[in-house]
Amino acid sequence: MRLLSVTMAIALVYVYVLLEAAEILFVMMDSSASVLFPGEAEGYIQSLETYSLKEIGSTRWFMQHEYIEKLNMQAILNATAMQDEFVKEQLVSFGKIPTLIHGMISIEIWKQKVFPILCQLHDFNPKSTFPLYMVEPCEAAEDSILDLIDYCHRKLILLAGRNASDGGTVPDRVTYTGDACHSSVQDLQNQNVAIEFEISLKALSVLRYITDHVDSVNLSALHRLLSTHNLPCVLVRLVECCPWSHINKAGQMEKYIDGRWCPIPREDQLKMTKLDGQVWIALCNLLLRLECQRKYDFNSFNKSQLLRLRGFLTEVLIDQLPSLSELQRFLSHLAVVDPAPPQKGLILEQIPEMWSNIMNKNAGKWKAIAKVQVKQAFAPSEDDLRRQAHRLAQTYNLDVIERLIPEKPKCGFCGVEAVKRCSRCQSEWYCRRECQVKHWPKHRTACQLMAEATEKLQKTLNIKT
Numbered sequence: 001m002r003l004l005s006v007t008m009a010i011a012l013v014y015v016y017v018l019l020e021a022a023e024i025l026f027v028m029m030d031s032s033a034s035v036l037f038p039g040e041a042e043g044y045i046q047s048l049e050t051y052s053l054k055e056i057g058s059t060r061w062f063m064q065h066e067y068i069e070k071l072n073m074q075a076i077l078n079a080t081a082m083q084d085e086f087v088k089e090q091l092v093s094f095g096k097i098p099t100l101i102h103g104m105i106s107i108e109i110w111k112q113k114v115f116p117i118l119c120q121l122h123d124f125n126p127k128s129t130f131p132l133y134m135v136e137p138c139e140a141a142e143d144s145i146l147d148l149i150d151y152c153h154r155k156l157i158l159l160a161g162r163n164a165s166d167g168g169t170v171p172d173r174v175t176y177t178g179d180a181c182h183s184s185v186q187d188l189q190n191q192n193v194a195i196e197f198e199i200s201l202k203a204l205s206v207l208r209y210i211t212d213h214v215d216s217v218n219l220s221a222l223h224r225l226l227s228t229h230n231l232p233c234v235l236v237r238l239v240e241c242c243p244w245s246h247i248n249k250a251g252q253m254e255k256y257i258d259g260r261w262c263p264i265p266r267e268d269q270l271k272m273t274k275l276d277g278q279v280w281i282a283l284c285n286l287l288l289r290l291e292c293q294r295k296y297d298f299n300s301f302n303k304s305q306l307l308r309l310r311g312f313l314t315e316v317l318i319d320q321l322p323s324l325s326e327l328q329r330f331l332s333h334l335a336v337v338d339p340a341p342p343q344k345g346l347i348l349e350q351i352p353e354m355w356s357n358i359m360n361k362n363a364g365k366w367k368a369i370a371k372v373q374v375k376q377a378f379a380p381s382e383d384d385l386r387r388q389a390h391r392l393a394q395t396y397n398l399d400v401i402e403r404l405i406p407e408k409p410k411c412g413f414c415g416v417e418a419v420k421r422c423s424r425c426q427s428e429w430y431c432r433r434e435c436q437v438k439h440w441p442k443h444r445t446a447c448q449l450m451a452e453a454t455e456k457l458q459k460t461l462n463i464k465t
Helices: 002-017 020-025 038-047 059-080 086-093 097-120 130-134 145-160 164-169 184-212 219-228 231-241 274-288 290-295 300-312 315-320 324-336 354-362 366-375 382-395 398-404 433-461
Strands: 245-247 253-257 260-263
Touching: 038 059, 038 086, 059 086, 059 382, 086 097, 097 145, 097 184, 097 354, 097 366, 145 184, 145 219, 145 231, 145 354, 184 219, 184 274, 219 231, 219 290, 231 274, 231 300, 274 290, 274 324, 300 324, 315 324
Parallel strands: none
Antiparallel strands: 245 253, 253 260
């Protein structure tokens, strides 16, 4: 039962961190809002399957990712409203968490081995950039927690290796729309940089969630966290370099918040962000738990690295996260005492297999896979593009999303809570008919422009309203 509970807890990571945008939109919601019924969710989950590298970007692969997006939305709805979490339960009961892990690692290998070859091929001139936009893995784990830990470690190493001065080279995920001066290949490469940075930040959230349950994970997972990857020292490096914060060309501090670089006023520069909090909580989990202290090797190098944290534990920081006071006391004690060496014993360690199995299966085939995908995934017909755009529009149903936005819409004229909106442009809200009539002289021009743009887009994509 204990193993099952941690399995279900870690499975929940998937539904919380698949898309950061979903985390923003679904904090509060109307309990009547729903994306999927339990029967629909069960059908989607039962249909989940693993795909080879050659099939990434195919129609079936895209359809499965649409299913995952909808499952993610519904799971967040259920968890936030404290309703029956049928998505999480069905993912576990049907044994589909390893399937999600396999897809996550397949995409990572595809990006490392196939995508660079694609960009070098002379006949690679993609008509659509949809595929790379969708190449963002979902993070979850069941018995594959070792593969998940390895995945998180790889992403955090990339994050820790980033130079603080290079922070501005990562485009905003929210605002990036491509550059007219760039080719479609360059746009894909820019998307790859932005998505890789975003995924690394999500990996940090996943790792923090795993450390929350470190008392329940198996010995192999604990050994991998503390010894194989020495994650406490990796986290110290993240505290020092803080890759989600940099100084822009104008000399102003910016932090990466909700998918974009945001300028930070001087009075808020010491305020802790969610990402800062993830690092500090993970450190507390790995250093203050008794089982971790018995297993971790506090040798001279590790000890010197950990003690560097003391310079960051200021009163301002501890006031924002009071649990750090316990970490501060532990480090003060560590500075004057040499802990006992870690307990050693016979451990039959499990080895993660997904990464090596996929690499071995496709070794020497990277260029062949790239050539197949040039003709298939990256050369869709106009009809294929229209269908793809239509499916994406259905997946991200604005009517459902609007019911889940924390702040209710305000009347465009008087500012009170609104329940109706302009039927033509669908963008402006009103509390009653009288306010709409009074606001019409100001709204007329914008309404006409938005309505014309919407009609033109629907006509181009052949989307029925």
